[in-house]
Amino acid sequence: MESSESQLQIRLVTKQECFAVPDVPLAVPGSIEHNSLNELINQLIKENKSDFLKPKEFDFLVLGELLRVPLLEHLKEHNISTEIAIDVEYIERTPAPEPQDSLLHDDWVSGLHCVDKWILTGCYDYSVNIWTTHGKLVTSQKEHKNIVKKVAWINQTNPSQGFISVSHDLTGLLWQWEPGTDQIKPQVVLKGHEKGIDSVGVSPNCLKIATGGWDTNLKIWSSSFESDDEPAHKKVRGDKNLITRTPIHTLKGHKETITSTSWIDNHVICTVSMDHTIKFWDAELCGIKNEIVGQKAFLDSSWSSLSNTLLACSADRHIRLYDPRSSEGSVVKTTFTSHTLWVSSIEWSKYDEHLFMSGGYDSGVKLWDSRSPKAPLYNLEGHQGQVLAVDWSNNKYLVSGGCDNSVHIFRNNYVF
Structure with a gap:
């Protein structure tokens, strides 16, 4: 037949x-x-x-x-x-994450970072907030004078070492917090940016902070809460007895706002920008090590220390996987397409070299395997507006936030 x-x-x-x-x-x-x-x-x-x-x-x-x-x-x-x-x-097969909780805020959620059982959020109503992964608001504070764009715990495993928030009020704040209490207090204000700050990253050894913003500058700061190691002219106490800190280094090279700042290791920083470029910086010598030129404005990126590759999303529907070490062919190794509008946020899994998550202006949150470029593994439904931030710092939880004033928590059923 x-x-x-x-x-x-x-x-x-x-x-x-x-x-x-x-x-x-x-x-x-x-x-x-x-x-x-x-x-x-x-x-x-x-x-x-x-x-x-x-x-x-x-x-x-x-x-x-x-x-x-x-x-x-x-x-x-x-x-x-x-x-x-x-x-x-x-x-x-990677099992489907299960929806666990939704955390309702008073305004858009633009910054997220989950460590241990604590979720740190930053909002358009100028607030920083700490929640439990089970949906309880622990504390909320408004010290910034404009939208809080990004937040990050200083130590990936120990929230008692405090956190950093950066804002369009041109400043960053270093906060101290005793886990479990509602007492959070800004101790250090970072001053030096001339326009709003859009991105922040903490070095793996927790000693330095890198920030990028609308003034197109990358700035490197000490993450210390002490003032003793500061030169006299950098040791100013102003409003509310805050230590005022200026940057250790300012690195110039971008032509538009820096939308994402990641430490590759304790000496190299990766930035992406709306000027269509990805830059790798030597934080010690204060120069550019490598540059990749794209076709569109970059909105976010995520570096994987497991695969030594970079994911970046642009002002289009695609996510691209870059191998900066590539000497053959294109540095773009794979393109992932499923979102119907711009992809605003991406993050690699920290325990599996193939898995990552993304969030987009189409209100979609997706879990991907890098070996499946044509379709995500799962669509994580729930948001009713643009997704502005995703986080997978804690293996157990895939977290997303956005313009519907909510943070959605999905439990990962594939935990080693």
Whole structure:
């Protein structure tokens, strides 16, 4: 019988030994998709493993990309011959995050950072707020005189070391907080930017802070709460007995606002800007190490220390994966497309080199696998307006905030 069902030879392989099946070629129809492969591998495991009682959900990697179309179509997209046996690697599917809570604020939420069981937020009503991951407001304070654009805990594992907030009032504030109490107090004010501050990053060793803003300058500051290490002219106490601090270094090079500031390590900072460029700076020598020129204004970025790659989103619907070390071809290694409006915020997982999340002006929040560029793993529904910030600093929680005045918490069911 003449059939469009051309047969393909495949080998099912896995790095997860507990799910391994005999390594023999199998003939499958070219039209086979993810669901049918999932049924097939579950059946084979059941036949070979007497203790395999409950079916598992698997994903399938073919030529380094997750299978999202019929197998034959996937091979044609990659110009691979159908005459040879194809290795199909199966991996346990990332489970869907579960909605846990929604934190209602009085205005737009533009800054987010979750450490331990505490969520730090910054808002357009000039407030900084601390919540528990279970939805209880612990404390709220308004010390800034304009919108709070970004917030960050100084230490990724110890919130008692305080936090930084940056604002369009041209200042940054270093706050002290005793975890569990409602007492938060600004101790140090960072002064030096000539226009609003849009981005902030804390060095891995927690000793330095980098900020970027509308004056196009990148500034590096001490994160210390002490004034003893300050030169005399930088040791001024002003309103409310705050220590006034000026920057250690000012790095010039961007032509438009700096929208994201990330430390690669304790000596290198990555910035992205609306001037269409990504710059890598030497924080010790105060110069540019590397530059990548894009096509659009950049809105956010996220560096992965696991894969040594950078995700960046621009004034379009796409997320791009950059490998700054690349010496062959384009530094853009992958483009991810699913959002229908601009992507405003992205963040790599800190425990899995393939997973990241994104938020967009289409009110969408998405969980991605970098091996699936055509479609996200999951859409995390709930926002009723533009998403301005996402955070995945705590493995257990995917957090997002935006123009609907709310922060949404999704529990990650894939925690090591």
